[in-house]
Amino acid sequence: MKGSMARRFIVDSMLGKLAKWLRILGFDARCNRIFSIVQIAEWGREGFIVVTRNRRWGSQWPLVQLTPNDPMEQLRELVRFCGIGREEAAPLERCIQCNGELRQIPKEEARGAVPDFIYQTHALFHQCPGCGKIYWLGSHPGRIKERIRRELGWTF
Ligand SMILES: [Zn+2]
Numbered sequence: 001m002k003g004s005m006a007r008r009f010i011v012d013s014m015l016g017k018l019a020k021w022l023r024i025l026g027f028d029a030r031c032n033r034i035f036s037i038v039q040i041a042e043w044g045r046e047g048f049i050v051v052t053r054n055r056r057w058g059s060q061w062p063l064v065q066l067t068p069n070d071p072m073e074q075l076r077e078l079v080r081f082c083g084i085g086r087e088e089a090a091p092l093e094r095c096i097q098c099n100g101e102l103r104q105i106p107k108e109e110a111r112g113a114v115p116d117f118i119y120q121t122h123a124l125f126h127q128c129p130g131c132g133k134i135y136w137l138g139s140h141p142g143r144i145k146e147r148i149r150r151e152l153g154w155t156f
Contacts, residue, residue, distance in 0.1 A: 006027065006028065006088065007027060007028075007049060007082065007084065007088065008027070008028040008029075008030075008047055008048050008049070009022055009027060009028065009029045009030070009048060009049050009050075009051055010030055010032050010034070010043050010048045010049070010050045010051065011029050011030065011031050011032070011051045012031075012032070012033070012034050012050075012051060012052035012053065012054060013031045013032060013033045013034075014052070014053060014054070015031075015051065015052070015053065015066075015071070015074065016031055017071035018051065018066075018071045018074045018075060018078070019031045019099075020096050021071060021072070021075050022075070023094040023095065023096050023099055024091060024094075024096055024140060024144060024148075025089040025090070025091060025148070026089050026090030026091055026092070026093040026094050027088075027089070027094070028094070028099065029094075029099060030048075030099055031099075034050065034052055034054065034057060037057065037058075040057060040062065040063055041062075043062060044061065044062035048062060049062050049064055049082065050062050050063045050064065051063075051064050051066060051074075051078060052064075052065060052066070053065065053066050053067070053074075064078060064081055064082065066078060072147075072151045075151065075152070076151060076152065079152060086152075086153075086154040086155075089154060089156075091140055091145075091156050092126065092135060092137065092139075092140060095128035095130055095131060095133055095135075097128070097131055097133060098128060098130040098131045098133075099130070100128040100129050100130030100131060101128075101129070102126035102127065102128055102135055103126060103127060103129060104124065104125070104126050105125050105126065105127045105134070107119075107123060107124075107125060109125070109127070110122075110125040110127075110134055110136070113134050114134055114136065118136055122136045122137060122138070124136065124137055
């Protein structure tokens with residue numbers, strides 16, 4: 001469910017927390033200031049869904065206008081509106097900070113860059129080519145997975 005089939009989002013820079021949750025779920029979610037109808041249409045042609053709470057841009061596809069204040073409610077509304085399924089999500093494939101696509105690195109490259117006990121107890125490491133952050137299975141803590149299960153009913 002990756003590559004060209006995966007959904008991509010331009011998230012209004014006012015909705016930074018929503019963007020992070022989309023990245024946690026593995027979606028391409030870029031934070032951008034939305035500044036013109038022309039730009040929105042252009043993003044649409046590039047295959048992006050544009051997400052905002054601002055009413056001034058109307059609600060014509062690819063624009064999805066969310067109403068809730070709470071990031072999790074925004075996420076639920078977006079998932080419902082777009083009909084996004086659990087099988088589309090791919091946790092641990094995106095950098096939460098910068099949206100970079102993580103790539104697996106040889107274990108030795110993580111030595112010294114992660115806490116010793118993490119290095120000793122994990123075999124698989126991924127790195128963000130954008131900001132250099134290193135992830136390992138378990139860097140999405142249990143409470144985040146629990147939150148996703150509770151909010152969306154998705155288990156990983
Ligand atoms: Zn990054």
